[in-house]
Amino acid sequence: MPGDILVFLSGQEEIESLLARVAAQAEQLVKSFPRLECTPLFGQLSIEKQQLAFARPQAKNARKCILATNIAETSITVPGVRYVVDTGKAKVKEYRPHLGLQSLLAKPISQSSAIQRRGRAGREAPGKVWRLYTEEQYNALSAVERPEILRADVVEAVLKMKARGIDDIFGFPLLSPPPRDAMMKALTHLHTIGALSSTGELNETGRTMAQFPLSPNYARVLVAASRVSPACLLSAIDAIAVL
Numbered sequence: 001m002p003g004d005i006l007v008f009l010s011g012q013e014e015i016e017s018l019l020a021r022v023a024a025q026a027e028q029l030v031k032s033f034p035r036l037e038c039t040p041l042f043g044q045l046s047i048e049k050q051q052l053a054f055a056r057p058q059a060k061n062a063r064k065c066i067l068a069t070n071i072a073e074t075s076i077t078v079p080g081v082r083y084v085v086d087t088g089k090a091k092v093k094e095y096r097p098h099l100g101l102q103s104l105l106a107k108p109i110s111q112s113s114a115i116q117r118r119g120r121a122g123r124e125a126p127g128k129v130w131r132l133y134t135e136e137q138y139n140a141l142s143a144v145e146r147p148e149i150l151r152a153d154v155v156e157a158v159l160k161m162k163a164r165g166i167d168d169i170f171g172f173p174l175l176s177p178p179p180r181d182a183m184m185k186a187l188t189h190l191h192t193i194g195a196l197s198s199t200g201e202l203n204e205t206g207r208t209m210a211q212f213p214l215s216p217n218y219a220r221v222l223v224a225a226s227r228v229s230p231a232c233l234l235s236a237i238d239a240i241a242v243l
Contacts, residue, residue, distance in 0.1 A: 003082025003127065004057075004064040006072060008117050010089040010106040015040045015067045022065060034063045041068035041078075053078060070109070073116045077123050084121040084129040086114060088137070092145075095153040102153040102215055110145045114138060147176040154178045155216050158186040159195060162202040163210035193220045214240070 009015050019038055026036040041053040053072075056079070057064045066078055070090045090113065091104045109117075114131065121127030131138065149157055157178075161169050169183055190196045195206030195216060202210070209219035218240045225236035 002063075003125070004066065004078070004080040005083045005085065006066045006068060006078055006081045006120050007085040007087075008072070008090075009067055009069060009087055011069060011091040011104070012040075012042050012044055015042055015069070019067055022067070034061050035059045036065055037062050038065045038067060041066050041072055043069065043071050056080065070113065070117075072120065073113060078120065079124065081120055082122060082125060082127040084117060084127070086117045086129060086131045086133075088114065088131065088133040088141075093148055093152045095151065102156075108137075108141055110143060111138065111141045112144045114141065149174070149178055150176055153215060154182045155186040155189050158183060159190060159202075159206065159210050159216050162190075162196070163207060167201075190216065193217065195220070218243070 007018075009018065019040055022036070022038050026038065029036065035057075037057045037059065039052045041050060053066045053068070064080060066072070066081070072078060088109055089106050090109050092107050093102060094105050094107070095102045118129045118131075121129045158169055161172065166172050169187075170180065187196065187200060190206065191198070191200070193216065195202065195209050197203050205220075205223055208223050209216055212219040212222060214222070221236050221240065222233065225233040
């Protein structure tokens, strides 16, 4: 049956692992089978490599297999896809208070995400979806995805708000406001690590920290290290990179 395949996986590591295995298996297919061309699709890829997922297969009569994260879930249409394989997982940013760390963890998707993934099949023609989980597991999924600001470390969000000139963070009309005590703890933490003055205003250290696409704790380490020496900064970068 004609049509390309879209496989939803949790993240880059899983995609790259499966990509190598599928490519090896594809080489063993008999010549009477259409050639299988595999391509990855995730956020850290360059724009040029992401565009390969939207291009037609290079070989004549070939079938394309796109291994993607939830980046392919909404807003985009991958041409030619007739079949979707949904593993039911996605990596989400989650704060673990007992460790004091924010991590990317593979978690079950929501029912709304499952519906979005199903909708990728057959957008241009009739298609099929294979969900690698049971109906019982589907029914146990949350109806919608929990907003990131409610599961991630709110300290980073507060720092970004302050950097954008939003001083009244409690009165700002967020769509999904975190608990007030979480916001208070975030302000206290930012003051403790030297990003806020005693009056709660963002200081020069805080403004520098806000420019980093990192957690405020890591950003503070880099700012402190940069004030010691270039060698100290390089060591700090190496240490943070492996965390």
